[in-house]
Structures are given as C-alpha cells and as structure tokens.
Amino acid sequence: xxxxxxxxxxxxxxxxxxxxxxxxxxxxxxxxxxxxxxxxxxxxxxxxxxxxxxxxxxxxxxxxxxxxxxxxxxxxxxxxxxxxxxxxxxxxxxxxxxxxxxxxxxxxxxxxxxxxxxxxxxxxxxxxxxxxxxxxxxxxxxxxxxxxxxxxxxxxxxxxxxxxxxxxxxxxxxxxxxxxxxxxxxxxxxxxxxxxxxxxxxxxxxxxxxxxxxxxxxxxxxxxxxxxxxxxxxxxxxxxxxxxxxxxxxxxxxxxxxxxxxxxxxxxxxxxxxxxxxxxxxxxxxxxxxxxxxxxxxxxxxxxxxxxxxxxxxxxxxxxxxxxxxxxxxxxxxxxxxxxxxxxxxxxxxxxxxxxxxxxxxxxxxxxxxxxxxxxxxxxxxxxxxxxxxxxxxxxxxxxxxxxxxxxxxxxxxxxxxxx
Amino acid sequence: xxxxxxxxxxxxxxxxxxxxxxxxxxxxxxxxxxxxxxxxxxxxxxxxxxxxxxxxxxxxxxxxxxxxxxxxxxxxxxxxxxxxxxxxxxxxxxxxxxxxxxxxxxxxxxxxxxxxxxxxxxxxxxxxxxxxxxxxxxxxxxxxxxxxxxxxxxxxxxxxxxxxxxxxxxxxxxxxxxxxxxxxxxxxxxxxxxxxxxxxxxxxxxxxxxxxxxxxxxxxxxxxxxxxxxxxxxxxxxxxxxxxxxxxxxxxxxxxxxxxxxxxxxxxxxxxxxxxxxxxxxxxxxxxxxxxxxxxxxxxxxxxxxxxxxxxxxxxxxxxxxxxxxxxxxxxxxxxxxxxxxxxxxxxxxxxxxxxxxxxxxxxxxxxxxxxxxxxxxxxxxxxxxxxxxxxxxxxxxxxxxxxxxxxxxxxxxxxxxxxxxxxxxxxxxxxxxxx
Numbered sequence: 137x138x139x140x141x142x143x144x145x146x147x148x149x150x151x152x153x154x155x156x157x158x159x160x161x162x163x164x165x166x167x168x169x170x171x172x173x174x175x176x177x178x179x180x181x182x183x184x185x186x187x188x189x190x191x192x193x194x195x196x197x198x199x200x201x202x203x204x205x206x207x208x209x210x211x212x213x214x215x216x217x218x219x220x221x222x223x224x225x226x227x228x229x230x231x232x233x234x235x236x237x238x239x240x241x242x243x244x245x246x247x248x249x250x251x252x253x254x255x256x257x258x259x260x261x262x263x264x265x266x267x268x269x270x271x272x273x274x275x276x277x278x279x280x281x282x283x284x285x286x287x288x289x290x291x292x293x294x295x296x297x298x299x300x301x302x303x304x305x306x307x308x309x310x311x312x313x314x315x316x317x318x319x320x321x322x323x324x325x326x327x328x329x330x331x332x333x334x335x336x337x338x339x340x341x342x343x344x345x346x347x348x349x350x351x352x353x354x355x356x357x358x359x360x361x362x363x364x365x366x367x368x369x370x371x372x373x374x375x376x377x378x379x380x381x382x383x384x385x386x387x388x389x390x391x392x393x394x395x396x397x398x399x400x401x402x403x404x405x406x407x408x409x410x411x412x413x414x415x416x417x418x419x420x421x422x423x424x425x426x427x428x429x430x431x432x433x434x435x436x437x438x439x440x441x442x443x444x445x446x447x448x449x450x451x452x453x454x455x456x457x458x459x460x461x462x463x464x465x466x467x468x469x470x471x472x473x474x475x476x477x478x479x480x481x482x483x484x485x486x487x488x489x490x491x492x493x494x495x496x497x498x499x500x501x502x503x504x505x506x507x508x509x510x511x512x513x514x515x516x517x518x519x520x521x522x523x524x525x526x527x528x529x530x531x532x533x534x535x536x537x538x539x540x541x542x543x544x545x546x547x548x549x550x551x552x553x554x555x556x
Numbered sequence: 557x558x559x560x561x562x563x564x565x566x567x568x569x570x571x572x573x574x575x576x577x578x579x580x581x582x583x584x585x586x587x588x589x590x591x592x593x594x595x596x597x598x599x600x601x602x603x604x605x606x607x608x609x610x611x612x613x614x615x616x617x618x619x620x621x622x623x624x625x626x627x628x629x630x631x632x633x634x635x636x637x638x639x640x641x642x643x644x645x646x647x648x649x650x651x652x653x654x655x656x657x658x659x660x661x662x663x664x665x666x667x668x669x670x671x672x673x674x675x676x677x678x679x680x681x682x683x684x685x686x687x688x689x690x691x692x693x694x695x696x697x698x699x700x701x702x703x704x705x706x707x708x709x710x711x712x713x714x715x716x717x718x719x720x721x722x723x724x725x726x727x728x729x730x731x732x733x734x735x736x737x738x739x740x741x742x743x744x745x746x747x748x749x750x751x752x753x754x755x756x757x758x759x760x761x762x763x764x765x766x767x768x769x770x771x772x773x774x775x776x777x778x779x780x781x782x783x784x785x786x787x788x789x790x791x792x793x794x795x796x797x798x799x800x801x802x803x804x805x806x807x808x809x810x811x812x813x814x815x816x817x818x819x820x821x822x823x824x825x826x827x828x829x830x831x832x833x834x835x836x837x838x839x840x841x842x843x844x845x846x847x848x849x850x851x852x853x854x855x856x857x858x859x860x861x862x863x864x865x866x867x868x869x870x871x872x873x874x875x876x877x878x879x880x881x882x883x884x885x886x887x888x889x890x891x892x893x894x895x896x897x898x899x900x901x902x903x904x905x906x907x908x909x910x911x912x913x914x915x916x917x918x919x920x921x922x923x924x925x926x927x928x929x930x931x932x933x934x935x936x937x938x939x940x941x942x943x944x945x946x947x948x949x950x951x952x953x954x955x956x957x958x959x960x961x962x963x964x965x966x967x968x969x970x971x972x973x974x975x976x977x978x979x980x981x982x983x984x985x986x987x988x989x990x991x992x
Contacts, residue, residue: 149867177896182633187583291592321582321596323589327941386583395915402897402913405904411630412894431894433840433849451578453633 150439151177151407153551154427156414156466157446157454159184160537161522163397164544165444165551168235170404172552177407177438179414179429183394184452190390190537191356191382193236193246193268195229196221197253197534204251205267206230218527221535223502224542232545233268233538239396243364246270249277259295259355259383261303265534270389272363275351275379281305285349285376287342291319294384295355309345311338326357326388329366339373346376356380357388360395417443417467422516424467442551445469445498445506446522446544454524455496462496464524469506469514472499472526490529497526503550504543521547570641574634575602581628581638586918587621590937594621597628601638604645614649621934622646623922624796625888626833640842647798658696659797662924666789669762672707680706699932703967705763712761712768716784719772749781753817755810755835755855757828758789759959767959767974770981771827771858777984778865778872785817785824792834796923800843807845810835815847818854827858827977829890829957830923836893857890858977859898859957866902875983877908883951884976885914885942885965887958899957899976906983912949916942919956921964936968943968955979 151174155166158180166178199208206226213222221229240246246268248254254277255263269277286308288297301308313320314337328334342352352370358380359366370378382389402408415430418437426439445467447454456465462473473496474480480493501507504519521543523530530536581597582588588596595603595618604616622642629639665672672679682688689700698704752775760767772782791806814824814835826832836855839848856864865871886897903911920938925931946954946969954969955976956962962973 149864181635183580183583183631184633187580187631188578320592321588323583323585324592327589385579388583391583399913399915402900405901407896407901409894409896411626411892413635429894432837434836434852436894448633451576451633453635 149437151175152440153177153442153444153548154179154438154440155444155446155548156180156427157184157444157448157452157522158182158410159446159448159452159522159540160186160190160393161448161540161544161547162444162446163394163401164232164236164541165446165521165548166401166406167239167397168545168548169444169552170401170406171235172548174548174552177409177440178401179409179412179427179438181413181447181453182411184448185536186390186394187387188385188390188451189387190393191387192256192266192270192273192389193233193537193541194265194534195233195253195267195538197265197267198532199253199265201265202252205248205253206251216527220525220528220539220543223500223504224546228546228549229538229542232542235545236541237268239400240270242271244270244272244392247274249274257300257304257353257381259300259381261300264382267538270363270380270392272358272367272378272380272389273356273382275377276353276381278377279304279306279351279353282307283349284351284353285309285342285346286353286381287311288355289313289320289325292322292325292355293319294322295381300353300381307347307349309342311341322355322357322383322386322388323360323391325355326360329357330359330362332369335366335369336373339370342370343374346374349376351377351379353379353381355383357383360388360391363392414466419467419515422513424515424518441517443518444544444547444551445518445520445524446540446547447524449497449523452523454522462493464498467506467515467518469498469520470508471496472509490532494529494531495527497528498524499526504547505550517551519547519551570605570644571636572602572605572641575632575636576634577603578633580631580633584627584631584917586625586627586920586938587623587934589917591621591934593934594618597622597638597642600645601628601641602636605641608645608648614645614652616645616649617653619646619649620798621931623918623920623925623938625918625922626892627888627917630892643795643798643842647800650798655797655799656697658698658928659799659924661696662698662927663793663797663799663802665762665793666758669707669758670711673709673711673762676707676709693929697929698927699929701936702927702932704927705759705963707762708765710765712756712765713784715765715769716772716782719769723776749779751783751820751822752780752861753785753814753822753824754782755787755790755814755824755826755831756784757826757831757959760828764959764962764975766978767827770975770978771825773981773985774858774862774977775825778862778870783817783822786813790831790834792830792838793924795834795838795842796925803838804843804845807835807839807843807848811839811845811848811851814851814855818851823854823856823861824851825856825858825861827957827975828959829857829887829893830960832857833889833892857893857895857898857957859902860893860895862902862980863898871902872984873905875906876986878906878979878983879908880979881910881950881952882979883912883914883946883949883954885916885919885954885956885961887956887961888918890957899955903955903976903979906980909979909983911955912951914942914945914949914954916945918942919961919964921960923960926960926964935964939964939968946971953979 153174155178253265256276284306286297286301288310290312297308416428418426462471474492506514587594683704692698693700791803794802836852839845920935926935954973
C-alpha cells in the first residue's frame with residue numbers, strides 16, 4: 137500500500153502530559169496539570185468507580201470519633217510511613233482538597249462538619265463516617281430519633297425507606313410513582329425530580345405523611361444538574377429540611393462530580409477521550425514515549441513527555457488477576473502483593489480486619505514514580521496515582537476519594553516539575 | 557503490517573461474562589433515563605444475553621428501543637460492547653417479527669434521494685403539508701410531529717462537478733484557485749496538489765449541500781484537491797434497524813471503492829460522524845467485510861484531519877474575526893470515535909467566536925429512531941434535556957457534526973444549526989459573509 141500523508145503526521149499527536157484513567161484521581165491529575173499550563177490528554181476506558189462508590193469524599197473515615205482531620209492525618213502518616221498519604225504529606229493533602237473544593241462553588245459546594253469526620257446515614261440504615269459532603273447531604277449528619285421521615289418509592293429497588301427508618305428509629309414511607317408500570321432507576325428518578333410538576337406531586341404527597349418530623353431523607357437522586365433547586369423547592373413545599381442518602385450504584389452524586397470535572401476540562405481545552413482503551417505503552421529504556429490506543433480495528437498512537445497512570449484497582453481495570461498472581465496490564469509494572477494465592481485472603485473472610493489482597497498495588501518512590509521491591513526506579517517519566525498504589529486499605533480506612541484526590545494532585549505537580 | 561490492527565480473534569463479539577454488573581452504564585443510557593419501557597444497557601445487554609439462545613425465539617420486545625448511541629460502551633470499565641449485543645439481539649428480534657415498509661423507506665433514502673432533489677419544490681411542499689403528514693402517520697407510522705428534512709434543488713455531486721470545472725478553468729489561466737497565505741510547503745497549482753478522498757454521505761448530498769461545499773472549500777484552502785470516490789450509503793440506517801444483510805451490501809460496495817482511492821495514495825475524510833463511525837468501526841468487526849480494516853486506517857473525521865494538519869503546522873489559521881456566540885454539541889458517534897473533540901479544538905482558534913460545549917448526553921434522534929411514531933415521544937424526551945442546556949446557554953447558533961443531531965436540535969429549539977465546518981469556512985474564506 138502506498139504511504140499516505142497522514143501516516144507520519146498522525147504519529148505526531150504530542151502532549152506535555154497524558155493521564156491514563158478517568159476516575160477521580162485521573163480527573164484530579166488532569167485538572168492540576170491543566171492549571172499549571174500543561175497540554176494534557178486524559179484517556180479512560182470507562183468512567184472508573186466515581187459513579188459506583190463515590191457519593192461524598194472520604195479522607196480517613198477510620199479515625200476515632202471527634203478527632204480533627206488534620207491531626208488524625210499527621211498521626212496516621214507517622215504510624216504508616218509507607219501509606220500514600222505519607223508520600224503526599226498533610227500540607228499537600230490540604231492543598232489537594234482545596235483544589236477539589238474550588239471546582240464546586242455554590243450552589244453545590246462540598247463542606248466538612250467542623251473539619252472532622254461526620255456520620256451520614258446509608259441506604260442500609262447504618263451510619264458511615266465521611267469527610268467532605270455535598271450540601272445536599274448535610275441534613276443527614278443531624279438525624280435525631282423520630283425526627284426524620286424517610287421516603288422510598290414503589291418500583292425503585294435500591295432503597296427501602298421502611299428498613300432504613302426502622303434501623304434509625306424513625307418513620308418511613310413508600311410512595312407509589314405516577315405513570316410507571318415497570319421498575320424505576322435512580323437516574324430516571326433523578327431526571328423526574330428535576331421536572332417541576334413531578335416534584336410538586338411528590339412534595340405534596342409527602343406533606344400528607346409528615347407528622348412532627350422536621351427532616352425528610354431521600355435516596356440520593358434529587359436531580360443530576362440542579363440538585364439544590366430540587367432540594368430547596370421541596371423544602372419550601374413541605375416545610376421540612378431535605379437531605380440525600382447515599383445508595384447503591386450508580387451514584388448520582390458521583391456522576392455530578394464526574395460531569396463537573398468533564399465540563400471544566402473540556403472548557404479548558406484538555407483533550408478528553410472517554411471510552412478509549414490503552415492497549416500498550418511505548419517505552420524506550422526507562423522512558424515512556426507514548427501510548428497505543430486500540431479501537432478496533434484501528435490502533436492510534438499518542439505521544440507525550442510525561443505520563444500519569446491512574447487506572448484504579450480491579451474494578452477500574454488497573455489491576456488484574458489470573459489464578460496465580462495480580463498484574464498491571466498496561467505498563468507491566470511489578471505489583472506488590474501477597475507471596476502466593478493462598479495468602480490473598482484471611483482464613484476467615486469476616487476476620488474483622490482487611491484482606492491482604494487489598495493491599496496489593498504499585499510501589500513508588502516518594503515522588504510517586506514506580507519502583508520495584510528493591511526500590512529501583514522503573515520508569516522515570518511515569519507517575520502513579522490513585523487506588524492502584526500499594527500499601528493502603530482504602531475500603532477499611534475509608535480513604536478512597538482522599539487518596540485519589542491527594543495523589544492525583546501530587547502526581548500532576550511532580551510530573552509538571554512543580555513539587556514541594 | 558507492522559502497526560496494523562490487533563488480531564481480530566482477540567476481540568470477542570460477545571463478552572458478556574466480563575460484565576461485573578456495576579451499573580455505570582445505567583448512569584448514561586439516554587433511553588432508560590426517560591422511559592421505563594427499556595430496562596437499560598445492563599439488563600438489555602449482558603443481562604438478557606445470558607437468556608438468549610440460537611434457534612429460540614426472542615423474548616425481549618423492548619430491544620428495539622436501544623437507540624444505538626454507544627454511550628454505554630464508552631463508560632464501561634470492563635470493556636463490554638453492550639450496544640453490539642443489543643444490535644445483534646435487535647436484528648434477531650426484527651428478523652422474527654418482520655419489518656414494516658416504513659423501516660424500508662427510512663433506510664433506503666439513497667435510492668430515491670435524487671428524485672427528492674429533482675422534484676424538491678414539490679416534495680418539500682408535500683412534506684410540510686399537515687394533511688400529508690397525517691396520512692404518513694396513519695399509514696406509514698412516521699410521526700407527524702417530526703418535520704421531514706427539505707430536499708435541496710441540486711445535489712452536492714452536481715455542485716462538485718461544476719466546481720471542479722471552474723477550478724480547472726482558473727488553473728488554465730494560471731491562477732491558483734485560492735491564494736495561500738504565509739507558509740510555504742503547499743503547491744499553488746491545482747493539479748499538483750495532494751489529493752484527499754471525501755466520503756460525503758447521502759444526506760448531505762441531497763439535503764445539506766453546503767456542508768459538503770464548506771468541507772471542499774476548507775480542504776482546498778489548505779492545499780488539497782478533493783476527489784470523490786464512488787460511494788453508496790454507508791449502511792448505518794440499515795444497521796441501526798437491525799438489517800445486517802442490507803448494511804453488508806452497502807459495505808461491500810464501499811470498501812473496494814474507498815480502497816482504490818487509498819491505494820492511489822489518498823486518505824479519506826468524512827464530515828458525517830455517523831457514516832464515519834460506521835465505516836471505521838462497524839464494517840470490519842461487526843460486518844466482517846474483507847479489508848475494511850485497511851480502509852479504517854486511512855479514514856479520518858474532517859476535524860481530526862485538520863487537527864493533524866495543525867500538529868504539523870500545516871493548517872491555514874488566517875481566520876478573520878467572527879463575532880458570534882455559538883454552542884457546540886458533540887454527537888455520540890463522534891465521541892465513540894475516541895478522537896476527543898477536534899472540532900472544538902480547531903474552532904477555538906477563530907478570533908471573536910465564543911464557543912460553549914453543550915454538556916448533554918445524547919440528542920435523542922438516533923438516526924431513523926426519532927421518525928418512528930412509537931418512538932417519537934422517547935426521542936423528544938431525550939432531546940428535551942439537551943434543549944434545556946441550550947436554553948440556558950442562549951447561543952446565536954448551534955454547531956454539531958451529525959445530521960441527525962442537527963435535525964433534532966433544529967426541531968426542538970428552532971435555532972440555526974450548522975456543521976462546524978461551515979463556520980470554519982466562513983472564518984477562512986474572504987468572500988463568504990456570515991448571515992444568521
């Protein structure tokens with residue numbers, strides 16, 4: 137076949153920085169790099185786990201009650217010097233969180249309750265500690281026995297108001313939905329909540345059920361685009377405070393976060409490629425030169441000076457496992473992991489402490505560049521961020537979003553040559 | 557081929573078992589968001605696939621409601637090709653149930669488009685007549701609320717033929733067709749220019765000729781000669797209606813013809829993202845057309861092509877000021893190409909042009925989907941979210957690379973909607989004056 141002019145030309149798609157992975161960490165890295173003025177490509181196979189787990193921003197939910205987050209983190213870093221937080225440091229964790237917060241101005245800001253963890257109700261009727269919460273969930277931190285009415289909907293399987301209410305010693309009510317024959321999804325309901333007439337019907341119906349309750353708890357689907365408008369309108373109608381309760385995936389509050397990042401990044405001129413799977417990295421010695429993206433039947437290459445790998449863990453596709461071992465499929469970096477398959481899990485699954493497999497991940501130096509078990513640097517222009525990092529138990533620590541935000545921010549600063 | 561495509565067997569057609577039921581796809585599906593008649597990609601794709609058996613009748617009569625936007629594929633971290641599963645199931649369902657004449661009519665416009673164009677004043681009059689539309693709905697089940705697109709009095713092919721002869725005349729008088737400003741590197745004489753093939757698509761040929769005109773003009777200003785390989789409908793309307801046989805027939809005509817152009821040393825560009833996505837990504841894997849992967853390697857979206865030129869400092873960026881407030885909507889099939897948003901990147905170089913990106917998931921047109929009586933309301937409801945964003949942005953003009961999106965946005969907002977290449981042309985050519 138004759139050579140065509142754009143063959144060599146295509147090879148020149150060149151960026152300052154390529155971020156691989158479109159979860160919270162990758163998004164945060166892309167934002168940070170863009171603010172520094174880097175020409176950035178962010179590429180992700182999927183939306184990561186933002187729309188699965190993330191409703192609020194956990195930083196370190198495991199801390200004992202009442203401790204200020206800053207103090208808790210300082211102690212934590214001393215106790216766990218290998219933890220990703222120790223590499224970032226308290227000050228930069230704070231900067232990273234501020235940077236995240238700056239993306240969410242009113243009317244949908246995130247906030248802390250007095251710079252400590254707060255307890256929010258869950259869809260299982262339990263309380264769960266978390267740190268930064270969207271304004272729509274603040275009411276949940278103030279629940280008192282008998283003071284809250286929980287609302288569920290017939291045909292919506294992901295939230296059982298009565299069950300939640302029983303656990304929390306309050307009342308629950310399950311409303312029928314007008315004009316729906318089949319089951320409803322959270323995303324469909326969040327859309328309906330933004331339609332005035334639907335919302336007004338719901339508000340009036342709930343008002344009839346209210347006795348002396350001062351609060352009404354909804355599953356977290358009060359609109360994807362204008363949750364505050366929905367919340368305030370309902371409050372006005374019912375004369376009670378309204379709040380959202382995190383529920384099963386997909387997470388509407390997580391999608392709000394994703395959408396906001398996407399909007400911001402595209403507006404700033406970042407090349408945003410969702411749904412593209414990086415099949416291979418092109419390396420030369422200790423340098424990564426580019427990535428190959430396989431979109432059947434075409435393979436496209438993109439080149440950059442620096443790279444951030446933020447591909448997440450097993451669900452995001454950043455780590456994979458066969459029968460014997462855990463591996464990292466894109467850069468083929470060594471994965472720190474239990475010695476053998478038998479050591480992946482505790483004998484007792486409910487042993488009460490974290491399973492060893494959850495600690496698997498990529499080892500890095502202090503600047504988040506990948507190293508092997510001996511501490512030798514593997515790639516000099518690649519930085520690792522997010523939950524793919526080794527030495528954390530984000531599930532038990534309740535530190536997922538905090539690690540994602542802090543390391544995404546730091547990786548981008550390091551990669552852009554601006555550290556400390 | 558060294559950097560050629562990955563081996564096909566490594567990409568399974570049905571990979572349902574890698575679905576982890578995480579429901580991320582449910583967060584983006586435009587159809588299940590507005591109607592409970594469609595259970596959403598998780599259930600319709602990998603969920604229902606486990607119950608589908610060869611030789612057994614289909615049980616999922618809602619499968620026809622999948623709009624084919626590919627958004628679910630794009631967000632899936634496990635890499636399940638959900639929309640492909642849906643399409644295969646839809647084809648089976650429609651094979652069993654039979655297709656109405658309406659579907660044949662909607663997917664074969666390439667056969668009668670020239671008649672529409674030839675008799676355009678008459679045809680357009682009929683299309684606007686409410687009585688005719690009422691009859692169309694009663695007999696054909698084409699929703700009467702949906703405005704049918706106007707035919708243009710002469711086709712793009714006719715314009716191109718005339719244009720070519722004019723350009724050649726100028727050449728004989730030794731004037732380059734367009735004066736190249738600045739940078740050297742491109743030939744002034746037409747015959748020595750680098751050739752680039754254009755897959756223009758049937759809709760543009762008969763209904764939106766100016767899009768093709770603008771594409772040709774922009775490429776010529778940038779030093780290319782445009783050639784038109786022999787082509788038929790890309791087949792996406794048929795594929796979208798589950799007619800694999802018909803789509804394959806189209807593909808089998810187009811691939812050898814495009815390949816001929818490619819082998820002679822030209823790349824192919826397209827201005828309709830749906831046609832482009834079809835040829836680039838569906839021909840090879842889904843339809844198993846021989847050598848379609850070679851075509852795919854040399855096929856580019858027009859703005860992707862221009863962005864590549866820019867990377868090589870070969871793009872003419874002598875834009876004049878265009879004081880205009882525009883909003884851009886990226887079609888689903890453009891996003892599914894995985895090339896980012898090149899139109900947005902290029903248009904941002906135009907001074908004076910304010911350009912907002914419309915943050916919405918899908919326009920709801922879905923090609924022929926939005927014409928059908930039983931789907932019209934779903935289509936309109938999906939589009940309502942997009943229209944609401946547009947309403948907030950208050951643009952003077954809306955830009956989108958797909959004819960379906962343009963049709964739907966016009967229908968829902970009544971605003972002027974263009975292809976981004978038309979704006980680029982307006983900013984590039986001295987002789988065109990932009991009018992709203």
